[in-house]
Amino acid sequence: MSYALRPEVAWHGGAQQLRRCPLFHNVGAAQVRAVLRNTGTRCVGRGGFYFRQGDRATEVYVLIRGRVKLVRCRPEARRGILQFILPMEPFGYEAALGGAGHVVSAQASEESEALVWHATALVHIMTSHPMIARNSLRLMAERIQGKWERINGLLTESLEQRVARALLLLGSRIGRRAERSPAIELTLNHQDLAAFVGTTPFTISRIFSGWRRHRIVDAGRGWVVIWPRRLATRVGAHG
Amino acid sequence: MSYALRPEVAWHGGAQQLRRCPLFHNVGAAQVRAVLRNTGTRCVGRGGFYFRQGDRATEVYVLIRGRVKLVRCRPEARRGILQFILPMEPFGYEAALGGAGHVVSAQASEESEALVWHATALVHIMTSHPMIARNSLRLMAERIQGKWERINGLLTESLEQRVARALLLLGSRIGRRAERSPAIELTLNHQDLAAFVGTTPFTISRIFSGWRRHRIVDAGRGWVVIWPRRLATRVGAHG
DNA sequence: CGAACACTTGAACCTAATCAATGAGTGTGG
C-alpha cells in the first residue's frame, strides 16, 4: 500500500526478484519488502559512474539491470578492472562498512539501474535483520576467497593462463549459451578483458589469433565466444 | 575462576591484550572474557601449518605470537604469498563464514601461537555479541578494499613499483624503527618478498643492488632495512 | 669444520609492451 505513496519503490521486479540477491537469502518476503521501503533507484548510462574513488561512502547499491565495473584509474597509469558487478549483486558496501571512503570507482559498462540505500540505513538494517548481517558476512567472506584466487593467479600464472581462467570465470558469470553448441558468448571487448587480466589489447589480440586456429575462441568487435572444454586445457598450460 | 578448570584459557595476555584485536573493538572486557572461555590455543613451529587449502573449515584463529603467512602452493607453480598475519589479527574465518573450505594454507613463518575457536562457536558468538559481528563486517570490508589496492597494483604497476609499495606496506606492519635513524628494519627474506610481489629472488636481488647505491634499502640474509622517504620516491616511478 | 642455505652476479633467452600502420565494424549526418 505504501507503493502509491513512494513511487521509487514501485520497481517492477520487486521483492521476489530481490530474494535472488545474496544479501536476502533466507529472508522472508515481508522483511525484504520492509527493507525495500528505504530505497530509491538510480539509472546510469554507459560510461557513467555510481561513485568515484575518493568519494565518501554515503550510499550502498544493488544492481538490478545492466552491468557495472569496479575500476581504478590513476592518471598516467594503465586502467585496472577489479570486478564486474551483475544484476542482483550488491556493490559499494565495503566503503560504507569500512568507513574510509571508496577506493574504487563504479562505472556502468552499459545502461544500468541500481537500488540505492543510504549508508546509515544499511547499518540499521543489519542490526534489525540479523539474517541480512549474516548474509553479508558470508558474501564478503566468499569475495575475499575469490580475491585470493585472483591474486594468486596474478602472482603465479602466465598471461595466457590468466586470460583462459578469466574467460572461463566471466563465461560462467556474464556468458550466454549458444544454440545447439557448447559455445558460450560474452559481451566483452578486448580492452576490458585486457584491463581485467593486466595486459594490453594488443596482446589479447595475439593470444586470440593463436587460439582461433584451434577453435578455442572466436571474437569480434565487442564480443567473445569461448569453447569451454578446449579453453580449459589452457588453464595450467605452461604458457 | 574458571581459569583453574580450563588451563588452555590461562594465556598470559588474556582479555586485555585481545582488545587490540579488531574483532573486539568497543567490546567490554567482561564479554571478551566470556568469548575467551570457548578457546584453546595452538602452537605451530616454523614452517608448520594451521590449516591447508582444501581442508574443511572447522576452526577460526587469532594469532597471539609469531607470524603466519597465507600461501597457495599448487604443484608445479610458483608459490604465492597472499597475506601476512600478525599478532592480534584473526585468520581462517573466511572459510568458516563462507562455507566452502579453505582456499589458502596458513603457514607459520616462525614459531607462533594462536587462539582457536570452533567454527560453530564463531557463529554463536556473533549472534550473541552484535558488536563482534559488526567488527567482523568492518574488518572484512577493509580487507576487501586492501585487496583491491593490491590487485590494482598487480594489474597496472611495474615490478619495481610493486616491490617499493610492498616494502612500505610491510614496513608499517612488521617493521621496527632503527635507533636514531628514520630507517625501518624488517625480518624478511628475498624469497618471501618475491612470492609476495610475484617475481623471483633473483630479480629482488637485482632491484636491491640498484637501490643500495642510493641508500634506499639495505638487506642481508633474512633481513631488509628500508629508508621510507627515499623508497617512497620509487612508488609511481616508471620502472 | 663441513653442509646446507641464502644471496649475488653474469649471460642467454623469452615474454609481453610499445609504436606504427592498416583494416574492419558502427554510428551519424547529409
Next chain:
DNA sequence: CCACACTCATTGATTAGGTTCAAGTGTTCG
C-alpha cells in the same frame, strides 16, 4: 542510402623488462 568519422581490432617490427640457468660468495648452524 552513402560518405565520413570514430572506435575497436589486427599485425609487424622493435625494445625493454624479467626469467632462467649456472657459477660463485657469504652465513648460519649442527
